[in-house]
Amino acid sequence: MNCHREKKGDLCCTGMDPVKREIFLAEFLRHLDNLVYRVPLWACILIGGKSSRMGSPKHLLRGPDGRSWLERTVETLRPFVTDIIISGAGEVPRSLSTLRRLPDAAGTVGPLAGILSASGWQPMVGWILVACDMPDIQSGALEWLAGQRAAGRWGIVPRLSEDGFLEPLLACYDMRAATVFKELRTRNIMKISRVGVHPKIYNPVIPGELSGSWRNINTPEQLDEYEN
Incomplete structure (x- = not known):
């Protein structure tokens, strides 16, 4: 059997029965996906904003259980990542002082x-x-998001x-996405949403039952609506 690329993105195996070839390619891609999942996954929580619209640090806002949004986010993330860091200045609860x-x-x-700092x-x-103003992140959303990783995808x-x-x-974001972040900085493009249009970044549609995890709260009016 001889395996080679006929053109960009296509792996061609000659000298093999077509059925066996399909089985081989499926196993090969499965192996590549397994390698992707072996790369440690960390979390970076952003608290660097000045919260000028909210009027107070959003990551320190507290839910009905008395915990800050930052504490709740950290607790939700822990089962899915190897470690967690906090990026940006600002006070953090004493319970998270070791992060x-x-x-x-x-x-x-x-x-x-x-x-850029984290990568x-x-x-x-x-x-x-993760942003610090997303108080409703569900475990199911993190499981779904992490499960979208696959060979050839630099990010989700x-x-x-x-x-x-x-x-x-x-x-x-896969470690290879660092090159996209650096390119944006070089081009003086500060909108991180531009990362998502890169051809190596995958853009799946969020399942409806998980969409609340992507809700962010930026103003006192939004906070009042959220709490009531």
């Missing part, structure tokens, strides 16, 4: 500064990038509908 803190990457602003500090892992930036906006926060 590693990273400063934002110099010369960059917004979420892009956080993920530069730990370049050989994948990242779930989902959307709420087929024609909906990309959701670059609460998204999953």
